[in-house]
Amino acid sequence: MGTAEPNLEKFFEEKKRVRNPLVPIGALLTAGVLTAGLISFKQGNSHLGQVLMRARVVAQGATVALMVGTAYYYGDNPWRST
DSSP, rough: OOOOGGGGGGGGGOOOOOOOOOOHHHHHHHHHHHHHHHHHHOOOOHHHHHHHHHHHHHHHHHHHHHHHHHHHHHHHTSSSOO
């Protein structure tokens, strides 16, 4: 393989990777509520299962919002002029 030209290195800068500590908690919460909802449906309690499934959607949406917000905050802003 060839070597990279020195003037192209500015395009491939090393980006710092930052993880939001709340994202794994949200993922575990989503999995737990999903499991509880499926168990509730299996046992025949459809009302509780529906409530848990709605809670799963809320927890999943919050987790995705955390991930997107963290990526936007620590990532490059596409609207900022350099």
